[in-house]
Amino acid sequence: MVKPLKRTSRPKAATPHKSAAAPDSPPIALVLIDDNRLLREGLAAMIHTQPGFKVLAASADVDEALQKVREAKPDVVLLDFGLVDHDSLNLTATVHTEVPAARVIVMGLLSVQEDVADYVRAGASGFIMKDASFEDFFTTIRAVAGGAEVLPPALTNSLFAQIARNAARGNKTRVLEAVRLTNRERQVVDLLSEGLSNKEIATRLHIAVHTVKSHVHNVLEKLALRSRLEVAAFTHGGGAAKRQEP
Amino acid sequence: MARVKKRISIVLVDDAPPQREDVVALIRKVRAFRVQTISAKFEEVAQALRTTRPDLVLLNLARKGRGRLKFAAELHRTAPALPVIIMGLAWRREDVVGLVRAGVAGFIMADAPFDTYLTTVQRVVKGERVLPTDLTNALFVQLRRRRRARPAASALPPVRLSILQARS
Numbered sequence: 001m002v003k004p005l006k007r008t009s010r011p012k013a014a015t016p017h018k019s020a021a022a023p024d025s026p027p028i029a030l031v032l033i034d035d036n037r038l039l040r041e042g043l044a045a046m047i048h049t050q051p052g053f054k055v056l057a058a059s060a061d062v063d064e065a066l067q068k069v070r071e072a073k074p075d076v077v078l079l080d081f082g083l084v085d086h087d088s089l090n091l092t093a094t095v096h097t098e099v100p101a102a103r104v105i106v107m108g109l110l111s112v113q114e115d116v117a118d119y120v121r122a123g124a125s126g127f128i129m130k131d132a133s134f135e136d137f138f139t140t141i142r143a144v145a146g147g148a149e150v151l152p153p154a155l156t157n158s159l160f161a162q163i164a165r166n167a168a169r170g171n172k173t174r175v176l177e178a179v180r181l182t183n184r185e186r187q188v189v190d191l192l193s194e195g196l197s198n199k200e201i202a203t204r205l206h207i208a209v210h211t212v213k214s215h216v217h218n219v220l221e222k223l224a225l226r227s228r229l230e231v232a233a234f235t236h237g238g239g240a241a242k243r244q245e246p
Numbered sequence: 247m248a249r250v251k252k253r254i255s256i257v258l259v260d261d262a263p264p265q266r267e268d269v270v271a272l273i274r275k276v277r278a279f280r281v282q283t284i285s286a287k288f289e290e291v292a293q294a295l296r297t298t299r300p301d302l303v304l305l306n307l308a309r310k311g312r313g314r315l316k317f318a319a320e321l322h323r324t325a326p327a328l329p330v331i332i333m334g335l336a337w338r339r340e341d342v343v344g345l346v347r348a349g350v351a352g353f354i355m356a357d358a359p360f361d362t363y364l365t366t367v368q369r370v371v372k373g374e375r376v377l378p379t380d381l382t383n384a385l386f387v388q389l390r391r392r393r394r395a396r397p398a399a400s401a402l403p404p405v406r407l408s409i410l411q412a413r414s
Contacts, residue, residue: 120389149386151377153369159385160346160375167347 027051028145029072032058033065033091034080034107043078050138062086069095074102075145078128081108089115089122096123103144109155116155117162126150181222188215192228193235253280254371255300259321261286262308265356269306269333276364288317292324301371305332306356315344322349329370339384346385352376 030047032055034040044058056072059065062083069077077095081088092104103125109116116127126144128137129152140150151159181189184205191201198216202209216228225231256273258281260266266283273281284294286307295303303321307314314332321330331352332345342353352370354363355378366376377385 117389120386123390125386148379149382150379151382151386153374153376156375156377157373160351160377163343163346163389164349 025052027054028076028141029054029056029074030076030078030141031056031065031069031072031074031102032078033060033062033083034058034078035060035083035085036080039080046134046137053138053141062091066091066094066098069099069102073099076141077102077104078141079104079106081106089118092119092124093122105140105144105150115162116151116159117166120159127152127155129154181219185215185219185222188212189219189231189235192216192219193232195232253278254302254367255298256281256302256304256367257291257294257298257300258283258304258306259286259291259317260284260306262306265306265308269304272360272363273304275360279367286317288320291321295325295328300328302367303328303330304367305330305350307332307334315341315348318345318350319348329373331366331370331376337381337384339388342381342384343388353378353381355380 030053032040032044032047034043037060040058040060044055047053047055056074057065057068059068062085065077068074079088079091079095083091088106092106095102095104100123104123105126105128106119106124107128108130109127119127126140126149128140132140132152136152143150184207187205188201191204196204198209198212202212205212219231220226220228223231223234225234256279258266258269258273260269260283270281270283273279282294282298282300284291291303294300303325305314305318305321307317314334318330318332321328326349329351330349331354332350333354333356335356337353345353352366352375354366354376358366358378362378369376
């Protein structure tokens, strides 16, 4: 084995994971929400065979399951990603908001799923993939019940890509702020984004139409865009142009 | 004919000389890796990337916070396709998100076992992203914070878009 590096400080962000439940500790209480009956009953039966777990409810009825979550405050809610009649994302947020102590694990995500970050923001604490092994399944539940967050390696790419994409969108706002637009040009950008014509902008700003045309021309040049539609799409994609204080 | 496995060429960017030899020794234990060490002066790094065309950059920067973020972001801008792994021990939550935004493809806890170094490098070179369990919590918490901080986006009404389209 290679000796560890000579650094002594511990990571500030590291979350100490609680170890697996001791034999005399209470079982991990679960509520299972899945509208696929075969899967739901199969998972519940599988969990029943394992010591240290207790299924409080296994239901396809979201309202009924939510009621059970509110009353029983389970340690973990296992939630199917692909509920047919309900939005699993909203359900995740509802559980997280109403019963923060119940930690949500979203099950059945595809490896190319792009909304991992949305689920994280909604309050999901863990993910179990469709191809998870028996061991992955129980390890994830134990870890999440113990306070850890679990992201399967296959979803890490998706999450990183989403964060990078969001950062790129944010950059547009910074571009608008960084480009040296005059106050009047910024006003024109705002009005263009609202869909006003040159004449309407001229009326609104009490200036001549040909002056508006000149401002539009300058804005397109400075932002390296080709049409007023692109200006609107650009500002709406990255936030409105920031006004400077007079 | 048997295929000869190409060695993974790693550029180690390091501003912590006391640890450098440890890290180099660690990497050299693997025959499949070839390592070249460079100081953390950005111009030298950029020059080395142009001349050596490595498979991967391993950042071991003692500097914290914005200095580390800025370096990673500049590296990504210079060579966007080149995977970067960053190693360290002390991570602030916002730094983890910032480094992901800056294009970092993998993280290694400096006190990780040797096998973790090995698998992280191999996976990142294959195009995967690697986040140690200890940092997952940091990333999740930071993402949830950002959700609350983000202002509501205004949507251009479809009718306005069609008007603009007609004018364009």
